[in-house]
């Protein structure tokens with residue numbers, strides 16, 4: 415798993431979301447879900463960042 419210490423900022427609702435609290439979903443666009451996950455804002459559901467979790 416990727417360890418990212420910096421919190422993410424949501425552009426939609428201005429929330430600051432620790433990576434631990436972000437919702438993880440499958441990526442869109444057919445990326446391999448075992449290697450890529452999308453982090454989403456727990457407040458509004460907006461996509462925050464796509465992270466590489468492979469290796």
Ligand SMILES: [Zn+2]
Nearest residue numbers: 424427455458
């Ligand atoms: Zn948000």
